[in-house]
Amino acid sequence: MAEQQATTVSSTHKLVVKNIGLMLSGDIERPILEADTLIAIGGRIAAVGRFKDLDTDQADTVIDANGTVLSPGLIDSHVHPVAGDWTPRQNQFGWIDSTMHGGVTTMISAGEVHTPGRPKDIVGLKAMAIYAQRAFTAFRPGGVKVHAGAPVIEPGMVEQDFKDLADAGVRLLGEVGLGGVKDGARAREMVAWARKYGIQSTIHTGGPSIPGSGLIGADVVLEADTDVVGHINGGHTALPDKEIRCICEGCKRGLELVHNGNERAALYTLRVAREMDELQRVILGTDGPAG
Numbered sequence: 001m002a003e004q005q006a007t008t009v010s011s012t013h014k015l016v017v018k019n020i021g022l023m024l025s026g027d028i029e030r031p032i033l034e035a036d037t038l039i040a041i042g043g044r045i046a047a048v049g050r051f052k053d054l055d056t057d058q059a060d061t062v063i064d065a066n067g068t069v070l071s072p073g074l075i076d077s078h079v080h081p082v083a084g085d086w087t088p089r090q091n092q093f094g095w096i097d098s099t100m101h102g103g104v105t106t107m108i109s110a111g112e113v114h115t116p117g118r119p120k121d122i123v124g125l126k127a128m129a130i131y132a133q134r135a136f137t138a139f140r141p142g143g144v145k146v147h148a149g150a151p152v153i154e155p156g157m158v159e160q161d162f163k164d165l166a167d168a169g170v171r172l173l174g175e176v177g178l179g180g181v182k183d184g185a186r187a188r189e190m191v192a193w194a195r196k197y198g199i200q201s202t203i204h205t206g207g208p209s210i211p212g213s214g215l216i217g218a219d220v221v222l223e224a225d226t227d228v229v230g231h232i233n234g235g236h237t238a239l240p241d242k243e244i245r246c247i248c249e250g251c252k253r254g255l256e257l258v259h260n261g262n263e264r265a266a267l268y269t270l271r272v273a274r275e276m277d278e279l280q281r282v283i284l285g286t287d288g289p290a291g
């Protein structure tokens with residue numbers, strides 16, 4: 001496995017990418033840019049436009065895109081990393097690097113739940129979250145930025161635990177429901193503590209997946225009130241359409257569609273979000289790695 005760290009460029013390094021056939025903005029209101037050239041200085045985008053209008057002189061690096069498409073790196077909102085680019089799922093090496101080849105440059109952990117022997121006690125789960133946050137900050141598999149360190153809530157956690165996690169740099173909660181907390185009322189209290197300290201949350205929506213997970217229906221999802229409705233199209237078994245609609249209409253939180261879910265339910269969610277004119281709530285993830 002090739003160990004790759006993030007490449008850093010000098011603050012004056014000038015990159016010109018020219019002959020871009022189609023440039024995507026990443027903004028759903030204005031998806032296509034009138035541009036065929038991009039200039040980055042010191043690793044940051046400095047200008048976008050037509051080649052003839054831009055100062056492309058004295059570039060350190062010139063890339064000829066040969067008419068291909070340039071788009072912002074994709075963000076995978078739902079992954080389960082373990083250690084570097086290894087996972088015990090099918091004993092894979094390089095799954096993050098492979099995802100990068102699909103255009104993903106940023107990943108958000110929904111919990112390091114595939115870790116063999118994952119601790120469930122409170123001190124242990126906090127320690128593991130801090131470890132994962134540190135390890136993935138210091139190491140970018142295939143260059144991908146992995147936001148990890150997403151503890152799964154367990155019964156007995158108190159407000160101070162969320163403050164401790166936030167003080168230590170943890171910014172995410174793993175999927176609510178993959179641990180011992182499965183009821184809406186208790187989840188809601190902990191999710192609110194997490195939010196108070198700047199920790200973003202998500203929930204396992206739908207049928208059970210890994211051992212220890214359970215069915216999470218619309219009532220629990222709405223009561224828990226996480227920032228993201230994790231895999232609303234099932235991970236992998238989806239809820240009935242009626243419950244999906246009830247979640248979409250019953251809250252203003254992010255609606256996450258995952259690849260490792262039910263495709264029909266994903267399209268149904270998309271249709272409901274479009275009907276509501278709330279497509280900006282829809283985010284995409286993979287729930288990788290999985291079988």
Ligand SMILES: [Zn+2]
Binds near residue numbers: 204
């Ligand atoms: Zn899940």
